[in-house]
Amino acid sequence: MTGLCASQQLALRRQLERGLPLTTRPYRHIAEQLGASEQAVLDQVNQWNTEGLFRRFGLVVHHRALGFRANAMLVLDIPDQAVDAIGEQLSSAPGINLCYQRPRRLPHWPFNLFCMVHGRERAAVQAHIERLLERYELDHLPHRLLFSTRAFKQRGGRFTPAAEVAHG
Amino acid sequence: MQLNDLSQRLIERYQHQLPLCAEPWQAMAEELGCSEAEVLDCLRRLDDGGVLSRVGPVFEHSRAGASTLVALAVPPERLEQVAELVNRYPEVNHNYLREHDYNLWFVLTGPDRQALERCLEDIQHSTGLAPLDLPMRRAYRIDLGFPLEDAP
Numbered sequence: 570m571t572g573l574c575a576s577q578q579l580a581l582r583r584q585l586e587r588g589l590p591l592t593t594r595p596y597r598h599i600a601e602q603l604g605a606s607e608q609a610v611l612d613q614v615n616q617w618n619t620e621g622l623f624r625r626f627g628l629v630v631h632h633r634a635l636g637f638r639a640n641a642m643l644v645l646d647i648p649d650q651a652v653d654a655i656g657e658q659l660s661s662a663p664g665i666n667l668c669y670q671r672p673r674r675l676p677h678w679p680f681n682l683f684c685m686v687h688g689r690e691r692a693a694v695q696a697h698i699e700r701l702l703e704r705y706e707l708d709h710l711p712h713r714l715l716f717s718t719r720a721f722k723q724r725g726g727r728f729t730p731a732a733e734v735a736h737g
Numbered sequence: 738m739q740l741n742d743l744s745q746r747l748i749e750r751y752q753h754q755l756p757l758c759a760e761p762w763q764a765m766a767e768e769l770g771c772s773e774a775e776v777l778d779c780l781r782r783l784d785d786g787g788v789l790s791r792v793g794p795v796f797e798h799s800r801a802g803a804s805t806l807v808a809l810a811v812p813p814e815r816l817e818q819v820a821e822l823v824n825r826y827p828e829v830n831h832n833y834l835r836e837h838d839y840n841l842w843f844v845l846t847g848p849d850r851q852a853l854e855r856c857l858e859d860i861q862h863s864t865g866l867a868p869l870d871l872p873m874r875r876a877y878r879i880d881l882g883f884p885l886e887d888a889p
Contacts, residue, residue: 582801588791591780593773594759607759615757622801623794624879627755628748628780634788635740635748642835642842653875660878668877671806674869678808678839681874715835717842721820722832724790726846728802 572609581613582729588629631723632687639691639716643698644680646673646711652682655707659684662701664694679711691716740788743771743779755792798873803853804846805872808839809864816840819864828856839869 573581580603589595596614597607618626632640647655652670659682660668667685688694695714702708740748746769756764762780763773783789798804811819816834823829823843832843847853850872857868 585793586796588793589761591777591784591792593762593777595761596759611757611759618757618794620800622797624797625753626757626794627751627753628783628792629790629795630748630752630783630788631790634786640833653877656875656877665878667879669873670875670877671871671873674871678869678871683806683871713837715837715842717833717835719834720832721834721841722824722830722843724830725793726796726798726801726804726830726844727827728796728798728804728846728848 573603573605573613577603577605578613579729581610583727585614586725586727586729588725629725633720633723636689637687639688639694641686641688641694641698642715642717643684643686644713644715645682645684645707646679647682647707649681655705656682658705659701662705664688664697664701680713741779743769743775744783744788747776747779747783798846802846802848803850803872804844805853805857805870807843807845807857807860808869808871809841809860809866810839811841811864811866813840819866822863823860826856826860828853 581599584599584602590598592598594607596610600607600610603610617623645655656668656670659665664686665684666687667683669683670681671683673679673681686694686698688697694716698714699708702712747765750769751765755761758764760773762776766773766776769776780789780792796802809819809823820832820834820841823841824832826845828845828847829843830846832841834840835842845853845856847856857870860866860868
């Protein structure tokens with residue numbers, strides 16, 4: 570238990586989804602808006618962190634602004650009985666930033682394994698992925714490389730429902 | 738944007754775990770051997786330069802609510818209109834154009850799966866296009882931040 574009531578917890582989550590204010594004592598700044606104490610806000614954040622609500626907590630960067638403009642989504646159609654083993658294998662391969670299993674949607678979409686590869690140059694990313702597919706003997710399986718050519722929107726997820734304004 | 742030495746060190750060191758304390762910038766400054774003002778100034782410049790999305794948590798989707806990856810096959814001449822329409826949904830983030838017949842790819846997040854299904858129905862209705870709904874079944878590697886080095 571922490572000192573925040575339910576509506577304050579919701580408001581804190583919405584604020585965290587937008588990021589900490591870049592001011593000294595950011596939690597005090599948030600606490601003032603919630604009408605809570607800085608310590609209560611910190612206790613709540615630490616509790617959520619311990620409970621595993623966050624995958625990570627830190628700087629979230631736009632990779633495109635850093636020059637990583639060649640971003641490819643590699644999708645593969647892997648037989649169901651092999652997908653876990655190959656997913657584990659690819660997830661530790663160099664250059665793979667994300668690796669997820671997702672459902673096929675036949676007949677439109679036959680692919681069930683998704684990997685993200687970010688790089689500076691398209692040709693290098695393509696060559697890198699071709700080498701990986703060869704090394705893991707996946708090049709004979711159906712796959713596609715979907716480069717992203719434009720970002721229409723890039724921001725973190727908003728999970729917390731927009732509710733009433735917190736008290737205070 | 739060109740990164741100076743402090744920006745590089747901040748990005749390399751603090752994507753995964755910021756010190757969770759009342760004065761995080763001060764704690765980072767002590768670890769990096771600079772002042773709190775320098776850390777804050779650097780973060781603000783990264784923010785202004787469009788490098789920084791935010792400083793804070795990346796939520797564990799399965800604990801924070803529901804999410805799914807969605808694709809639409811948009812006729813090229815309708816792309817701008819549909820992308821703008823999709824962007825207007827608060828549930829939508831990371832909306833990208835990709836090279837495939839399914840060319841518009843975005844992530845939906847919301848408090849629960851029901852909210853996502855309502856949103857998917859609404860998108861289908863407003864665009865006249867049938868979305869591919871591709872929720873994650875299993876994560877083999879999740880987002881742990883972004884390495885500056887070691888990328889192709």
